[in-house]
Amino acid sequence: MQELLYKVPGGKMLRIFLAAEQGRIQQVKITGDFFLHPEENLPKLEKELAGVSLTNDSLLFAIKSFLENNPTEVYGFSAEDLTKTILQVNNLAI
Amino acid sequence: MGLDEAIAILLTEGKSVPTLRFYAWEPLACSIGYFQSIGSELDLSNCQKLGIDTVRRITGGGAVFHEHEVTYSFIAPLQAAYVPNKVLDSYLKVSEGIIQGLAKLGLKVEFKPLNDLICQGKKISGNAQTRRNGILLQHGTILLRVDVEKMFSILKVPNEKIRDKLIQDVKERVTSLSQVLNRVVTYEEVAETLLAGFQQAFCEQEFVLGELSPEEQALAEKLAREKYESDEWNFKIS
Numbered sequence: 001m002q003e004l005l006y007k008v009p010g011g012k013m014l015r016i017f018l019a020a021e022q023g024r025i026q027q028v029k030i031t032g033d034f035f036l037h038p039e040e041n042l043p044k045l046e047k048e049l050a051g052v053s054l055t056n057d058s059l060l061f062a063i064k065s066f067l068e069n070n071p072t073e074v075y076g077f078s079a080e081d082l083t084k085t086i087l088q089v090n091n092l093a094i
Numbered sequence: 095m096g097l098d099e100a101i102a103i104l105l106t107e108g109k110s111v112p113t114l115r116f117y118a119w120e121p122l123a124c125s126i127g128y129f130q131s132i133g134s135e136l137d138l139s140n141c142q143k144l145g146i147d148t149v150r151r152i153t154g155g156g157a158v159f160h161e162h163e164v165t166y167s168f169i170a171p172l173q174a175a176y177v178p179n180k181v182l183d184s185y186l187k188v189s190e191g192i193i194q195g196l197a198k199l200g201l202k203v204e205f206k207p208l209n210d211l212i213c214q215g216k217k218i219s220g221n222a223q224t225r226r227n228g229i230l231l232q233h234g235t236i237l238l239r240v241d242v243e244k245m246f247s248i249l250k251v252p253n254e255k256i257r258d259k260l261i262q263d264v265k266e267r268v269t270s271l272s273q274v275l276n277r278v279v280t281y282e283e284v285a286e287t288l289l290a291g292f293q294q295a296f297c298e299q300e301f302v303l304g305e306l307s308p309e310e311q312a313l314a315e316k317l318a319r320e321k322y323e324s325d326e327w328n329f330k331i332s
Contacts, residue, residue, distance in 0.1 A: 003134075005252060013156070015134055031131040031331050033156035035208065037181065037225055039128055073181055075154075075208050 001027070004089040012076025018089040025052050028086060034076030041072045054090045059083045095125070095149055096318035098167045100310050102229045105169060109309055112170040114191075114292055114301065116285040119160040123147035124248050127155040127222065131331045137250050146248060150328045153222035153233065155209060159248055162239035162270070164284045166192075168232045168292075176296050177230050185209055185221060187295070188232045192219055195284075195291020196236075201274060209234075216269035236288065237270035238279050 001017040008014060017029040028049050036042050045066050052062045063079040066072075077085075097115070104110035124146055126135050132150065135157045141148050146159075168188050170177050178184045189205045196203045196213070203213045211219035221234030242264050251257045271279040293301050306314075321327050 015131060017131075029131070029331065031129050031134070033127050033130060033154070035154035035181075035222070036129065039152075039154070039224065042129060075181070 001029070002089045002093045004085065004092060006081075006085045006088065008077045008081045008085075011078075011081065014077055014082065014085050016085050016089045018086060018093075020054055020090050020093060023054050025049050025054060025086070030082065032076070034074065036075070037073045041070050044070060045072075049086075054087060056083060056087060059086060095151060095322045096314040096316075097306070097310065098169065098231055098233055099152060099317050099321075100313035101167075101169045102226065102231045104307075104310055104313060105171065105229055106227045110169075110307070111304075112174065113167070114289070115167045115169075116288065117165050117167075118163065118281055119147075119165065121145055121147055122159075122161055123149060124157060124159045125149050125151045126157045128152055128224070129154055129331070130157060132328055133332050135250055137248055141248055144248070148328065149322050150330070151222065151233075152226075153224045153231070155220065155222035157249055158220060158235060159245045160235065161241065161244070163235045163237050164281055164288065165235050166233060166288060168230070170230050172225060172228050172230050176299055181223070181225075182207055184230060185223065185232070188223075188234075189219075189221065190295035191292035192234075192236060192288060193291065194294045195288035196271075198287045198290055199271070199275060199284075201271075211236075213269060213274050217267055218269050218271065218274070236284060237268070238281065238284060239272045240268055240270045242268070 001019045003017050006014045012032055012034040014032045019026040028046055030046060048066050049062055052058055060079060060083045063082055101110045101113050124136055124141060126132055128151055136148055178187050185208060186205050189211055192211055193203045201213055203211050206212045209221045210217050219234055219236045221232060223232035242261050246261050251260055
């Protein structure tokens with residue numbers, strides 16, 4: 001898996017592990033020193049992102065829809081930050 | 095860690111009371127946040143060599159080396175009148191106990207969202223909370239002294255070349271009570287002043303000094319054995 005550490009400006013650290021295949025997420029692990037309530041929603045989000053196309057629009061849409069459907073309070077990064085970081089990890093692999 | 099969770103669980107069952115607890119770590123330990131990758135954050139072989147325990151918290155946030163500090167935990171029902179609903183407000187409210195406590199030592203401490211307390215421009219306390227089953231659990235640490243070099247022998251650095259720079263950064267960002275007061279500060283003194291601060295911040299509440307119940311202790315030991323000492327928990331994000 002590719003790994004990337006990214007400090008969100010004004011936020012927390014994101015350390016993302018990503019396995020991608022043919023432009024889609026195979027598996028993603030979202031780790032870092034952020035806060036997310038309820039905590040159990042993070043592994044759910046990771047599952048939801050499997051199979052999502054690694055483009056800004058698809059990823060951002062998937063993350064935002066998840067957060068809308070599963071009320072989650074996140075402190076330390078936004079859906080945009082997460083999207084950007086995942087795409088950056090993917091760029092390492094290319 | 096086991097005790098904090100045990101009290102939270104028993105509180106949901108009406109078998110514990112809302113609790114403010116002060117403690118320290120024996121043996122020394124390094125805790126990581128709920129969402130952190132333990133292998134990426136900690137130099138595990140060095141921790142083992144130095145006899146430092148490692149444990150994943152049930153709260154988010156970063157890695158903390160627990161050496162010279164007072165650790166507290168605050169466990170109360172979310173529906174209690176003295177617990178604000180919003181996450182940020184509740185951090186502020188609990189922090190108010192620490193702020194008022196440290197004011198008694200003559201210090202001006204400010205809350206820096208989301209979870210830091212700042213004294214003389216530097217971080218002196220870090221805090222983390224979780225909300226589960228209707229219970230707020232917030233724990234945190236107030237630094238008595240800080241040994242940044244030792245801290246960095248335990249925390250993993252992304253690149254050896256920047257170790258010195260990271261140490262320098264932390265020295266510029268983090269302080270301790272002995273530094274700002276320029277004298278030796280003891281655990282007992284700080285725990286006492288913090289208790290007075292919490293009594294002031296939660297002045298509508300009566301605080302009663304108590305012991306852990308046998309049930310709390312038994313559940314804490316069970317959780318320590320079955321959860322907090324297990325690889326399944328600590329390495330759940332390896």
